[in-house]
Amino acid sequence: MSKIDPLALAGAKSKGKRPYFLETDVERLTNIVLVLAQELAVVRERTDTLERLLEQSGVLTRQEIETFTPTKQQADERGAWTQEYLARVFRVLQQEREALHTQEASSEEVADELAKV
């Protein structure tokens, strides 16, 4: 095993105080979004390679992909996946909405309560 751990070191900070141009949290989020955009491009390019190779080897044509129409059953399955996906992504908003209708104690308050003798 190498002594060099790429996971820990690849993202190392460069020496020198980092400037921020936006509100720090907005800029942090921007950095996260940029990397997600990068990784989406990576996946997109890989899919593109796949399609071209499959076409080259005669497995399918890209025209078949473009003209693919899911059956009712397939469309339902895909729709369900998209719904689950969105539910995951927007969990925080769902919970925000649920909280509107409740009056709940915080863990700290519950802890205090449970410590009462």
Place this chain on the structure above:
Amino acid sequence: MSSLVSDKPKAEPARTYDGPPDYRVVGQHGMYPHLSHDEISRFNFLAHMNRHLSTQIMPGVKEAFDARVEPKFAAANGRGFKDRHEVRKALLKDSLFQWWSALRRATMETRQQAGRWVTLRQADQLNAKAKALTEHDQRLKLNPDLPLPRYVEAIDHHCMPGSYHTELTDGDVTGPCNYDIGIFATTGGMLGRYNDGGGQAIAAWVKETLPDLKPKRILDIGAGLGHNVLPIAQAFPDAEVVAIDVGAPMLRYGLARAKTMGVDNISFVQGDVSDLSDLADESFDMIHSCMFLHETSYASMPKIFAETHRLLKPGGIVFHVEQPQYTPEMPLFEQAMRDWDAFYNNEPFWTKMHEVDLDSWMVSAGFARDKLMHSGVAAVVDPDVFPQAAKDTKQEDYGRKAAWHVVGAVK
């Protein structure tokens, strides 16, 4: 077939493509690391990101400057801008400049991470390869006791973690290897297959300017991993070339890389070019630096210039290749934009170096004023594969444009 799907003949492309080539055109020398499909895609994305920033977003910064930054400043102060620093400070309050800057910085950091991942995950193989190529080779001369100049040690230039000198392990070359493989992403492919568009331009310029020069010995100061000295060594195959740098990993990688590219007339020597007392007076016919002075200091520059004067043979030529100086003719907006890398991409001395009168510094070092020379060079790249830097009018990337000024002298 669904009615949504047309059976019309294939549409013509909506526009002709004009952008960076696929990363795979980058030259694969023998020290090149393995890059997976996804790793290549990351560099493709980053090259596009940089080009998008410079061609689509940066022009908006100029528009915002004209439309609101400058008028606002004039209204508030009853006068125009005094200098580039006032311009920059006013720009910092503008949201388009802020967003462009935040994304540019983020792209640079993301590029470093992408490249470091590639080289660090195969560090042992890369380091072993470099060792096999350089061990017992007299052309690699390292000096582990050499003190690091403060300006190298103080900050990691262009946000490259570990800069030019850090060794994560004995014989480490992962730093320079990361530098090498990621230049494509930072420049959008503007420096050519081997990132040597600058060196090729220099070689062509020397041959054109001094057709009778047959240098026997050539010195490159601050040569880095040798990108730009290779084409010069190739242009003068009978010359003995000495490439000096303070960073041991750069030199180690540089020699290994050069050997796999079949360039054998360069020695890679570790030294601080403000004191080259090991080298004899008047022992070089040509001495040059490429994109080097802006990473030094006011204290060292006169020493460096004096050393070049001492080391140069009478009749020999010295020159420095850099981005243009800030002269009164250069608009303050352009100066402020060119300063971006100084303040926000860890190139602190950039702003200071670009305001001095290099001619006077050369004269103080002993060169005759009437023997000074000035010129300009633009990256030479393979036009079949890369958008040609000089002709690419769409890309005004200020300090990162692949075109430089040359200031030099004949002794």
